[in-house]
Amino acid sequence: MYKYDEYDHQMVATRVEEFRDQVRRRISGELTEDQFKPLRLQNGLYLQLHAYMLRVAIPYGTLSGAQMHLLGDIADKYDRGYGHFTTRQNIQYNWIKLDQTPDALAELATVEMHAIQTSGNCIRNISSDQFAGAAADEIVDPRPYAELLRQWSSFHPEFLVLPRKFKICVIASETDRAAMRLHDIGIKIVRNDAGELGAQFYAGGGMGRTPMIAPMIRDFVPLDQLITFSEACLRVYNRYGRRDNKYKARIKILVHELGRDEYVRQVEEEFAHLLTQPIEPPLAELERIRAHFTDPAFDPSAPDDLDLSDPDFRLWVERNTTAHKQPGYVIATISLKPIGGIPGDASADQIRLMAQLGRDYSFDELRVTHAQNIVLPHVRKADLHTVWQALDGAGLATPNLDMVGDIIACPGLDYCSLANARSIPLAQKISQRFASPEKQAEIGELKVKISGCINACGHHHAGHIGILGVDKKGLENYQLSFGGSEGADTSLARITGPGFTEDGVVDAVEKATQVYLANKQGEERFLDTYRRIGMDPFKEAIYG
Amino acid sequence: MKILTGNDLKSGAVVWWTGVGWSLDVNDSADVGDHGAAIIAREEGAQNVFAAYVVDGARTDEGVRPSHIKERIRALGPTVRPDLTLKPSDPEAVNWVI
C-alpha cells in the first residue's frame, strides 16, 4: 500500500490546522455561513437532511487494517456508531458535529486519511478495481497509476475550480468492475503490440440527469506521458466546459456537444503543446510509487483445496469469493447487504471486526467496492473457514454477491437533502421479497440499483434493474428501467414506462424476474435475456 | 401555517422556531405568518442557526406537521433507523412521516 512521504503528511496536517482555524472563526461569528460553506465543502463537510455529513476519501478504495479500524473508532467517537460506504468507494458519517470535525480529521490524518477534494468542482477521489493486485485477469495492478493521478490532482491549482466535479477511474483488466466508462475520464491500462504498458483513455462518461458512456479518445498513451495527456484532457474541459449552466457543465456534455472527434482534436493539440513543457513527473516517481504496491509475501506452498462440507460455508464461498492470481488464495467479498438491511451501512463494531480480519488474514489490506461492499483481497484458502465464521458471527456473511439482494442504494430521502424519494426502504423491501436463498439462486446474477434523485449516486442507469425516485406532487414515486450495465459491456438502462408507488415497484421487480425465468435460455443472466427478447414482454407483464 | 426551520450551528441538528427560540421538536413550532424572512435575518445574523427557511405546515390533532415529506423526515429523523429518530421509543413514529 502507498505510504505518505513527508510532503503528504505535511500537506494533510497543514490542512487540518487551517480548517480548525476556519471552524473556530465560524463558531465565533467571524465567518458567515456563505463565507464558510465553500471552506467546509473543501474539507468534505456537507450539510445534509438531519445534520452535517463528513465524507472521507478512500483512495482507489484501498485501506489498511489500521485505517479501517480508525474508521470504526471515528463512528463511535464522533458519530452515532456507524458509517455508510458509498458508490464512490468512500465512507460517510451522517451525524458529525462542526466543532468536533477538526479533531476527527486530525485523527484520520494519523492513519494517512483525509476528506480533501471529496466535494466541490475539483478532481475527486480516484476510483479503481476493488480486486486490483489480486485479480487473476488483470495485466498489472492499476493502483500505482491511480496513486500517481491522485498526487497530480491533489491541490492542482489549475483544476480546483472546474466547471463541475470530475471523477477519474483506473482499471487494468478486460472485466470492468469499476464502471470505468461511466466516469468523466476512464483509464484502462493496456499493453500494446510491442508488449509495452500504456493507458487507454475514455472521456465524457457519467450518470446523473444525462447519462453517457465515455467514448475512447486515445487507444494508447505511453506511461511517461500519462499525466501530460490527463492534463490536456482537463485543460480543454476547464477552458470550454459550460460554466453558464450547472446542468450542462460536466465534461460529458462538452464531449457530446463538440462531438468526440473535435474534443479529441483539441486534446491532441493541447497535448502536443504540453509535451513542449516539462510537466510530466519522471518515471522514477512512478517506480517509487509502484514499489508500494508489490505483491504481499504469498506462501507459494499454500494449499489450494477447500473443505466445503459445511453447506452454509459452501454457499458463501460459491457466491462471495473470486479467483485469486495466486494459487492457494482467494478474494473474499463481505456483503454489506444483509436481508432487509441498509445497503452500505456498517456498525463501528463491524468495521473494526473487518479491520481485524484484514490485518490477520489479508496481509493488512481491505477494499471498498463501488457496490458498497468490502473486500478482503488476499485470503489463504486454509484460513477462509475461520474468516467466514467470524463474519457470520457479526452478521456479515450474507451469501448474495451480485444477486438480487446485493442492491446498490444511495442514502435517498432518509439522509440526503437533494433527494426526491427514499431509496433505502425500497432496497429493504426488495431484499425481503427475494429473501429465500433458493429464489436468489434461481434468479442468479441480477444487479438492482436505486437512486433517490436524478443525480444517480445509486447508479440506476447502470442497473440490470434501475430504479429512480421522483417527487410526484409531494409523493414518492419510482421510475423503473431495465438493461443497464457497468461492466465491459456497458449499457444504459431504458425506462419501462409510467412510475410506481414503493410497493408497486417491488411487485414490478418480481414480475420482471418471472418474465426472465420464463424466457431464460441456457445460462443467460437477467440482462442477457432482456437484451435478447427486448422490453415488450417485460412491459406486458408489468403494466398488462 | 408557516413554520420556520434551520440547523443548529455547532451540531447541525434540525431545529424549529418556537416564537421565542429554537426547539428540536417540530411540535413546538410557531406560525410565523409573514415574519419568516425577518426572523431568519435576525437569527442567522446572531449565529443562532444557519440555512434557515420557511415551510408550509399544519396543526393537526397529533401536533404540527410540515406539509412536505422531506420536511417531515427532517423533523423526525431517518425512517430506516427508528432508534436514531427523535422518538426512538415509539415504533409508530415513522408512520406520520409517510
Ligand code: SF4
Ligand atoms: S442520488 Fe440524489 S438522493 Fe441519492 S445520494 Fe445522490 S443526490 Fe442524494
